[in-house]
Every structure is written in structure tokens, then in C-alpha cells.
Amino acid sequence: xxxxxxxxxxxxxxVQGITYALVAVGFTLxxxxxxxxxxxxxxxxxxxxxxxxxxxxxLDQLSTPAWLxxxxxxxxxxxxxxxxxxxxxxxxVLPLKESPPLNTLLITLMFGSVIREGVRLFFPNGSNPxxxxxxxxxxxxxxxxxxxxLDSVILIFTGAMAIVLTHLFIQKTRMGLAIRAVAQxxxxxxxxxxxxxxxxxxxxxxxxxxxxxxxxxTGLYYQEINFSMGLMLGVIGFSAAVVGGLGxxxxxxxxxxxxxxxxxxxxxWFSVPAYxxxxxxxxxxxxxxxxxxxxxxxxxxxxx
Amino acid sequence: xAANRLVGRPVSGESLIxxxxxxxxxxxxxxxxxxxxxxxxxxxxxxxxxxxxxxVTLPVAILLLKRANMLIxxxxxxxxxPRFTLVSFVLGVLALILLLRHEHFALLxxxxxxxYVTVSLGLTIQFGFAGLVNFAAIAFFGIGAxxxxxxxxxxxxxxxxxxxxxxxxxxxxxxxxxxxxxLRTRGHYAALITIAFGILLRTFLEVNxxxxxxxxxxxxxxxxxxxxxxxxxxxxxxxxSFYMAYAIAALLLAAAAYLLTRLIEASWFGLNMxxxxxxxxxxxxxxxxxxxxxxxxxxxxxxxxGLAGAVYAAMSGFIAPASFNFAxxxxxxxxxxxxxxxxxVAVIPxxxxxxxxxEKFQVIQEYRLLLFGIVVILxxxxxxxxxxxxxxxxxxxxxxx
Numbered sequence: 001x002x003x004x005x006x007x008x009x010x011x012x013x014x015v016q017g018i019t020y021a022l023v024a025v026g027f028t029l030x031x032x033x034x035x036x037x038x039x040x041x042x043x044x045x046x047x048x049x050x051x052x053x054x055x056x057x058x059l060d061q062l063s064t065p066a067w068l069x070x071x072x073x074x075x076x077x078x079x080x081x082x083x084x085x086x087x088x089x090x091x092x093v094l095p096l097k098e099s100p101p102l103n104t105l106l107i108t109l110m111f112g113s114v115i116r117e118g119v120r121l122f123f124p125n126g127s128n129p130x131x132x133x134x135x136x137x138x139x140x141x142x143x144x145x146x147x148x149x150l151d152s153v154i155l156i157f158t159g160a161m162a163i164v165l166t167h168l169f170i171q172k173t174r175m176g177l178a179i180r181a182v183a184q185x186x187x188x189x190x191x192x193x194x195x196x197x198x199x200x201x202x203x204x205x206x207x208x209x210x211x212x213x214x215x216x217x218t219g220l221y222y223q224e225i226n227f228s229m230g231l232m233l234g235v236i237g238f239s240a241a242v243v244g245g246l247g248x249x250x251x252x253x254x255x256x257x258x259x260x261x262x263x264x265x266x267x268x269w270f271s272v273p274a275y276x277x278x279x280x281x282x283x284x285x286x287x288x289x290x291x292x293x294x295x296x297x298x299x300x301x302x303x304x
Numbered sequence: 305x306a307a308n309r310l311v312g313r314p315v316s317g318e319s320l321i322x323x324x325x326x327x328x329x330x331x332x333x334x335x336x337x338x339x340x341x342x343x344x345x346x347x348x349x350x351x352x353x354x355x356x357x358x359x360v361t362l363p364v365a366i367l368l369l370k371r372a373n374m375l376i377x378x379x380x381x382x383x384x385x386p387r388f389t390l391v392s393f394v395l396g397v398l399a400l401i402l403l404l405r406h407e408h409f410a411l412l413x414x415x416x417x418x419x420y421v422t423v424s425l426g427l428t429i430q431f432g433f434a435g436l437v438n439f440a441a442i443a444f445f446g447i448g449a450x451x452x453x454x455x456x457x458x459x460x461x462x463x464x465x466x467x468x469x470x471x472x473x474x475x476x477x478x479x480x481x482x483x484x485x486x487l488r489t490r491g492h493y494a495a496l497i498t499i500a501f502g503i504l505l506r507t508f509l510e511v512n513x514x515x516x517x518x519x520x521x522x523x524x525x526x527x528x529x530x531x532x533x534x535x536x537x538x539x540x541x542x543x544x545s546f547y548m549a550y551a552i553a554a555l556l557l558a559a560a561a562y563l564l565t566r567l568i569e570a571s572w573f574g575l576n577m578x579x580x581x582x583x584x585x586x587x588x589x590x591x592x593x594x595x596x597x598x599x600x601x602x603x604x605x606x607x608x609x610g611l612a613g614a615v616y617a618a619m620s621g622f623i624a625p626a627s628f629n630f631a632x633x634x635x636x637x638x639x640x641x642x643x644x645x646x647x648x649v650a651v652i653p654x655x656x657x658x659x660x661x662x663e664k665f666q667v668i669q670e671y672r673l674l675l676f677g678i679v680v681i682l683x684x685x686x687x688x689x690x691x692x693x694x695x696x697x698x699x700x701x702x703x704x705x
Contacts, residue, residue: 037492039499092685099688102437105495106641107684109439110677113634117674231630235500242493274507281500288493289485 004145013264014257015152015221018159021256022214023237024244025166026207031246032183033203036093036104040112041211042234044081044088046227047115048212049132049219050123052077056133070135077216078209085208086201094200112234120227129226132219155217162213166206167249179203183247232277239284245294254296259284328381332389335378340396344403346660347410355664386566394559401551411547415619417659418554422612424639424651425561426605431637432646432694433574434601435581436483437495440502441636444606446628447475448613450509453521453623464526468614475610476603483602487595502630509625520624523617526553550619557615561608565648568604577601578697631673638676641683644690654691 023045030038052073059069092111096104120126136151170176178199181189190196218233219225240259244251262283266276287295323331345358369375382389397414404410423441430438438444451471456464482501486493510518526549568574579587580594588594617623639658643650662672683690 037495039495092681095685096688100435101492102431102435103684103688105437105492106637107681109495110634110638110680110684113631114674114677114681117671117677121671121674232503235496235503238496239500242496272511274511278504278508281504285485285497288489288497292486292489292493 002145004143007143007146007148009264009268011146011148011152011156013260014156016263017257017260018156018163019214019218019221019233019256020236020240020259021163021253022159022210022217023233024240024252024256025163025249026210027238027241028244028247028249028252029179029203029207031241033179033200034093034097036101037108037238038088038093038204038207039105039109039234039238040088040115041108041207041237042230042232043112043115044084044208044230045211045215045218045233046225046230047084047119047215048077048081048208049215049225049229050119050130050227051080051212052216052219053130053132053225054123056135060133066135069133073135074213074216078212081212081215082205082209085204085211088208089201089204090197093204094197112230116227116230123227126227129224132223132225134220134223136220151220155221159214159217162210163249163253166210169206170249175199175202239281243284243287243291243294245296248294248296251294251296255294323377323381323384328384329388331377331381332385333392335382336389336392336396339393340400343397343656344400346656346664347400347404347414348407350664352665355661390559390563394555397555398552401548401555405545405548408545408547411545411551413660413663415547415551415554417655418551418558419612419616420636420639420655420659421558421651422554422561423609423636424643424655425558425565425648426608427636427640428605428646428648428651429565429568429577429601429608430605431640433569433577433581434598435577436598436602437492438479438498438602438605439495439630439633439637440498440505441609442628442630442632443498443502443505444475444479444609445613445616446505446509446623446625447478448472448610449523449617449623449628450515450521450613451475451610452614452617453523454515456524456618457521464618468526468611471614472607472610475613476607479606480599480603483599487598499630502633506625506628506630509628516624518625520622520626523621523623525621526550526615526618547619550615553615554612554619557611561611562648564604569648573597573600634673635676638680641680641690642676644692644694647690647692647694650690650692650694 023041026041027037030036030041055073055076056069059072064072088108088111092107093104096107123130134151136154138149138151140147140149142148170179178189178194179202181192181194182196182199182203186196189199214233215225215230218229236259237256240255241252242255243258244253244255259280262280263276266279267273270276270279342358342362346355349355349358366375401411401414404414423445426444427438427441430436448471451474452467455462455467455470459467482497483494486497509515515521568577576587576592576597577600579590579592580597584594635658639651639654642658643652643654658676662668668675
């Protein structure tokens, strides 16, 4: 293959992979502290992107410069979703802690569909795809067949930074220590004086904030968002987290990149674009069957 | 409580009231007639205030009956003679179909409700008995529908009844293939895979020319035992709507699915599935092969969905990928949760509410997913066992629960 094309696929795959990894990190965090799967994660992501869009539409009226708009959109979008994540956790997830895991799964899934329907019905003209503003610099370098867009580089860098910062937060801060303690053993963590509820809420806020970030970067990259984008991104992010190994941040990164790689491979092999997801999921399912605890499992084994 | 769950047929846990056989049958007949009348009201009434009135009066009436200790009579009677109850209910609905034979829309709604009941019974076996999630119910329904379309078009010589059965089997087998790799893993993997399958199937159908692409396929009508469903009722007897034959077929299908679900529940099959759901490790240590029971439940459930899909395809005469949305799978899950997870009877009123209400209240139609999503969240949060919780298993008649 032509090196230019190869590099192009690589860059595109990296942008996607980082987005998936951001979503997967959220799943991994939630599962780590509470052993739950939050199926509304993808829809929180979508809502983050729509919040940012709504902010932009407002700021556009005031003719704010692009960089300022973008900063405000990012900050407020992330904070709003972090709040939503914490609220969801407090009112829907924590109260169901003692009921069967199926109920948590169902309640978050339904919460996701409520968000999705809410955006479709109440965002102005929400059932149609919405153009997302191109706020990143549009310069690009042509190198043979490679068209290196500056925004791709920025997005890859931002995503990677976010993941690194999350990792540092979990490894180096007191709160991060609490999160790790709760993930390892809830009872013992409580006995050591860790505020369990606060830690769990914090984790949900963190994960949901990351989802908002990936939603906004998806919007910036494709310059289009729609109300159902979260469904697929959520499923992909979850698969990435599972394949990487639920509970491990490195696993989430590996899983996210792997999924993007498989999709790219599928896109090269099959003429029909829709088959790339079918291909990627088939491989992922086989990987799950082969390694149910993931490629890089954080924990020793499933509790059998 | 836990011990009682382990044996016998689940019943509503109140004490028995001794009744003679004749009295039991009488109580059942009265109860069934009342419910068929309510059903008739739901289907026939058109004005929103009429349905609203019905919706307000019904819970009050049920509550009053319960207060007056009348409901317990019916429950006891229905428990004592389950077959008689089922047969009289089926006959009651049959009478209703004859009564409504000129009402196209009411019959279409009734058929939809019955087909949804069939799929929800499948979900009851999967969710409620074996604890295996399936968020692709409408995808398996769709596989049944597409199998029907393709098979019926290509094999004219084969009787339609056989084709319907085959459509169900294809659905069950594809489901088994899908779930096989992850049988030994925990529950949320199944959730992930069924969601992915539910979303991807539509894309797959849309890009595939064999299945008509986004435009979909035309489906031939049914002809069973020489009865052409298109001219459904002998004109000597006054004729009837095109949907009448399908309503009867859907009724028989739903009744058969119900009977099978209850048989599974009362047998060792159901007992094994229950134990797998409640504690997989403990049941494995008692020699129960958990993956086997999970896959059995998954296949039976998808078989129901496939059968219902086949009948649906023949009735609507035309199917397209857009009819099988992930959102509809969530509606089906809502039916099971609203009724009461694992309770086969409860899916009937729940399906009725979820299918008919949006049709009757045009305001709801657009907001139905949002509304039912909120209802399910509230149910899970405050009444996780649903409106009509599944009863406890009680093995010896006469012993207190």
C-alpha cells in the first residue's frame, strides 16, 4: 500500500481510537468502583455534544471569538455532563445497589433512551442531523497522498492528554487513591474512613465529563452530530472496555485503538461501508469468547 | 421466601379459599367476562375522554374488588383451574374478534397486542426465568418476518404453517449462534452483544439487495389448511375485516406461547432456569448446566419472537428494515418490566397498555418512548417487581406461602 494512504488511515484511525478510548475509560471507571455497567454513557456523550452546540449557538449571537467559544463550550459541556453523571448515580444507580445487576443495567439503558428521546423531541429540529461548528484551525499539510489536518492532530493530542490526566488523577491524588481503594474492596475502604458515596459520585462525574469531551471532539471532527450518535459510540466504547479488560485504564486505551483499527481494516476490505462495523463486532465477540476478562485484565479473575 | 421460590408452580402468595368445582368455574367465567369487556372497551372506544375514564375507573375498580376480597376468589379459582381459565379467556377474545369483525383498526391493534404478547412471553423466559438479557427482541422478530418473506416467496409448495415454524426456528438458531461465544461470561456481555446485533441487523438489511435493501420486501398473505386469509370470513356469515383471520391466528399463537411458558415454568426446566438466574455458581455446584439452560431459554424466547414476526410479516404484506428499530426492542423490554418480570400473565395488560395507549392518545404517540422510558425508570426505582409481581413457588397445595 502507498505509504501516504497508510499514514492517512493511521491518523484517521487514531482520532477514532482516542474517542473510543475516552468512552471506554468511563465504562472502566464505573465498573471499577461499583461493578455496574452504565448503558446511558453513550447518550450522555451525545447530550454533551448537544449542550456544546447549544452554547455555541448562544455565543454566536454575541459574536464571541472562536477560541473563547470553544473554551466555554468545552468547560461548560464537560461540567454539565459531570453533574448529570453524578445525579444519575445518586438517584438511579446507588439506590439500586442491592438489587440484581440486571436492574441497574435496565435503569441506565432506559435513562439513556430518555435522554435520546428528550434531545430528539425538545432540541429545535432535533430529529435531523445538526451541523457542528468547525472551531479548530482548518489548515492541513499535503504530503503525497497524506492530507494531515491540524484539527486531527489537536484532537488526538487533547484526547491523549485527557486520558493521561485521568490516569495521573487516579494514581497520584488522594481522591484517586480513594477510587482505587473502593474499586479493590468496598467494605475495607469504608472501614478505612473513605466516604464511599462521595467517591462513587466523583467517579461517575469524572467518567461522564470524559464522555462529554469525546462527544464534543466527535462533533468537531465530523462537523455533524445527531441524537442517536451516542447509541453506537456507547456500544463501541463498552466493547472496547470489555476487550481491553473492564477495570483497567490501559485496557480501555488498547480496546479503543483496537476497535478503530478493526473498523479501518473492515473499511479497506469491504466495499460496503456498513460491513466495517459488522466485521469489527464479529472479531470483538470472538475476542470476548477467547478472553472473557479482557486482554489486559486488572483483576485476577471473574468472581466464579 | 427463598426456600419457597425453589419448588413448585409460582402462585400469588395468599391463602386458599375452598370452593366447589362449579363455583370455581363460575368465578372464572365472571372474571374472564369482565376482563374481556374491559378489553373491548380499550379497543373499541375512540374518544380520548372515554379511554381516560376507563383508565381512571379501572384501577379504582380493581382496588375495590381487592378490598371486598373478590379478587382473591378469582385468583384462587384461576390457580385451581388454569387450563379452564386459559380456554375461557381464549374463547372470550375469540368472541370479541367476531364482535369487532368490521373494525379494521381495532382488529389490527388487537393483533399487534397479541403478537407483542407472544414476543414478551419469549422475553419473560429469557429475562424472567433464566436471567439472560436480550435487547434485540425486535431484531429476532424481524428475522422471523424476513424469513417468512423470503421462504414464502420461494417455496410455494410448502404449507404456510411449516414456513411459520421455520421462521421461528431460523430466529432461534441465529440467536443461539450469536450468544454461544459468550455463554460462560457474565450478564452484561449478553446485553452488549444483543444491543450491537439489534443495531447492526438493520444496517445489514439495508445494504443487502437480497433482502430488498431499504425499500424492503413484499410478503404474500397466509393460507392455512385451505383458508385464504385475504378473504377471511365466509360472506355467508356476514363477511369481515381482512385482519380478522390474522387476529385469530395471533390469538392462537399467543395462547400456545402462554401455555408453553407456563409449562416451562412449572416443570424442571423452569426450576433450573430460576436457579441459574438466582445463583449461577450455586446451581452449577448442584450439577445444573448453566450455559445449557441459558441457551435453551434464549432459543425458546427467540423462537416465539420469530413466529410472531412471521405472522406480522404476512399480515402487513410488506416489511422494511425501518420497522425493526432498536427503540422497539426497548418498548418490548418495557412491557416485561411494567407487567412484572417473570410473570407470564402480567405481560398481557402491559402489552395492551403500551401498544394501545399511544394509538388512542395522539399526543402520546410522538412522546411514547420518552414516556415509557420514564415509567420504566420509576418502576425499577420504586416497584422493581412490576405492577403484577410474579408469585412465589408453592409446591404443596394447602400449605401457607
